[in-house]
Amino acid sequence: MAAKLGGIHHVAIICSDYPRSKAFYSKLLGLQIIAENYRPARDSWKLDLQLADGSRLELFSFPQAPARPSQPEAQGLRHLAFKVANLADYVAYLTANGVSVEPVRIDEYTGKAFTFFQDPDGLPLELYQH
Known part of the structure; x- marks a missing residue:
């Protein structure tokens, strides 16, 4: 094995x-x-x-260091996802701190809520309600 x-x-x-x-x-x-x-x-x-x-x-x-293209759908790491217990609370926290967050979506396969935001260099980050 x-x-x-x-x-x-x-x-x-x-x-x-x-x-x-x-x-x-x-x-x-x-x-x-x-x-x-x-x-x-x-x-x-x-x-x-x-x-x-x-x-x-x-x-x-x-x-x-050279910039790495990340949008739209460039090859390589697509995004980094973090699990959170309460997505709405974390979205509110980020928004209150000046971070732009995309509208919340529902994963069509799991039914879980998720959204995206970016780090200071534009790296796509995801929040996934666990």
Whole structure:
């Protein structure tokens, strides 16, 4: 039998404005900072963040990283989805903090509510009511 994957350990994101993205993910979205390191050889920051379920997000800065097209439906990572217990409350929270959120939709296969918003670099993020 082949080895089985145990889950997603982390997702890595390269940002264009490190302080802005650090505040967005740690302060606005509330991800816990585990470690923050400056890597002089790469002139790069690496921020390790953790979600409540133990999964992680790594935030990187690189000088002059090229922009990655994300709209419409570019190849590569389509979006990053976060599960939430109460979608309406989280949408209200984001909206109150100046984040534009798309209208809530219902997944035609699961019947669950979901919506999309973007991080400071336009990366599509999803909230999925779990």
